[in-house]
Amino acid sequence: RFDGWADYALGVFRHALSSIQATRGQAILATSADDFRRAHREGKLAVLLGSEGGKLAEGSLDRLGEFHEMGYRCMQMRWNCPNQIVAAEADGLTAFGRELISALNRSGIMIDAMHAGRRAFFEMASLSEQPILLSHGGAQGAFRKSRIPDWGRRVARTFVDDEVLSTLAQTGGLLGINLYGPQFAPMNKDGSTDATLDDVAEHFQYVAETVGVDTLAVGADYFPTHGYWRNFAPPEGVFRGQFVVPKAGLARLTTRLLARGWREEDVAKVLGGNFLRFCERVLSPGSLPAS
Numbered sequence: 001r002f003d004g005w006a007d008y009a010l011g012v013f014r015h016a017l018s019s020i021q022a023t024r025g026q027a028i029l030a031t032s033a034d035d036f037r038r039a040h041r042e043g044k045l046a047v048l049l050g051s052e053g054g055k056l057a058e059g060s061l062d063r064l065g066e067f068h069e070m071g072y073r074c075m076q077m078r079w080n081c082p083n084q085i086v087a088a089e090a091d092g093l094t095a096f097g098r099e100l101i102s103a104l105n106r107s108g109i110m111i112d113a114m115h116a117g118r119r120a121f122f123e124m125a126s127l128s129e130q131p132i133l134l135s136h137g138g139a140q141g142a143f144r145k146s147r148i149p150d151w152g153r154r155v156a157r158t159f160v161d162d163e164v165l166s167t168l169a170q171t172g173g174l175l176g177i178n179l180y181g182p183q184f185a186p187m188n189k190d191g192s193t194d195a196t197l198d199d200v201a202e203h204f205q206y207v208a209e210t211v212g213v214d215t216l217a218v219g220a221d222y223f224p225t226h227g228y229w230r231n232f233a234p235p236e237g238v239f240r241g242q243f244v245v246p247k248a249g250l251a252r253l254t255t256r257l258l259a260r261g262w263r264e265e266d267v268a269k270v271l272g273g274n275f276l277r278f279c280e281r282v283l284s285p286g287s288l289p290a291s
Contacts, residue, residue, distance in 0.1 A: 002055055002084060006063050009056035013049055013070045020047055029071045033279035036272075050074030050110070059084035059096050061103050068107050073283055075104060076112035076135065077124070089117030093124065101127045108283045114158070121164060130282045131172035134160060136219035138178055142206035158183060162210060169211035174278050176219015177203045179245045179253075195244050201256045204270065213266045217275050222247055 020027045023045070030036050030046035039046035049071045057064065057075075077097065078086040085097035093101070101124060104111050111132040113121045124132050138159040158178065168175055177200065181187070184195035207216050222243065245253050257267050 002058050005055040006058050009051060010066070010070065013067070013072065016047065016049060017071065031071050031073055032283050033276045036276060036279065040272075048073050050076065050112070052076045052115075053079035053081070053083060054085040054097075054100070055083045057084070057096075057100065061100065064103055064107060064109075068109065072109065074110040074112055074133075074135075076114055076116075077120070078116040080115060086116045086120045089115070090119065091117065092119045093127075098123070098127060102129075105129045110278075110282050118160075118164065121160075122167065125167050125171055125173070128171075131168075131174070131278060133174050133176070133278070134164075134168065134219075135176045136178045136180075136221035137175060138183065138203040139165060139175070139206045139210070141210065142203040165207060165211045165215065169215045172278070172281065173215065174217045174274055175207060175215055176217040177207070179218070179220040179222075179243050181242050181244045184244065192242055193244075197244060197252060197256050200244050200253070201260060204257060205260060208262075208266070213269055214274055214277075216270045217272075217278075218250075218253070218270060220245070220247075220250075 017029065020029055025044070027045040027047055028035060028039050030039065030048045036046045038044075050073060054075050054077045056067070077083075077100075078089075082088060084094060085100060086093060097120070101111065105128060111124055111128055111130070112135045113124050113132050114135045114137060116124070121132075121134070136158070140159045140161050143159070160175065165175065167173070179200060181193035181195040184199045185193040187193050204216060207213075220243070254267055254271065257270070258264070
């Protein structure tokens with residue numbers, strides 16, 4: 001069922017805006033590249049409203065303007081369950097999904113193709129007049145052959161091949177590299193993995209050498225690994241896992257890339273420069289759909 005998701009999403013957005021306001025200026029709503037720059041300059045947290053999955057549209061463009069007015073700026077078209085945009089990962093876009101691409105372009109809302117599947121990705125890249133995003137994945141070519149057992153096939157859908165990388169690079173898109181341990185190595189019973197910082201850095205390295213550093217970003221995918229979220233998606237089987245680079249340790253990624261010989265200006269692109277460029281191009285709405 002898809003009815004009710006629009007109202008539910010609006011309630012979540014109201015709660016998010018209230019939470020931002022409650023920080024008394026320590027966080028701001030970001031709807032443009034300039035908002036991110038201001039937050040960085042002033043030492044504040046910039047919050048971009050988005051959704052992991054497009055069910056909130058309910059198969060209609062009627063309320064897209066309402067979402068946009070509240071500050072909504074990123075739609076991941078599909079998560080791990082069917083919706084009216086992409087029914088299954090093996091499928092392409094539905095008729096509504098194809099119509100939605102144009103509306104998102106006009107509205108200045110980012111298109112995130114993560115979890116949509118390979119066929120839908122290429123359709124989005126072809127139809128969109130703006131570059132698109134794969135927010136939290138990795139590169140299939142970066143895996144050492146010893147790290148692709150049966151476990152590897154289970155998570156391979158979040159890692160993309162060289163043809164996808166090439167399409168992103170040619171269209172100005174971005175791939176955010178995930179930092180979640182179980183995506184890089186099997187998870188042990190205690191939730192730990194044998195994944196290392198070098199395993200993660202290898203994905204940055206591979207993409208940079210294959211299509212260039214301008215296609216890279218950090219797509220940490222930080223989500224709660226306890227409480228409600230622990231049992232939220234049992235089919236995933238990985239929600240108890242740990243992150244290779246915790247939030248407080250992101251400087252370790254910078255240090256590791258520099259130790260691998262990366263130029264400081266290229267590291268700066270990965271840590272936010274590329275995303276700012278992406279925002280400057282995409283978050284510029286034209287005529288909004290009627291709400």
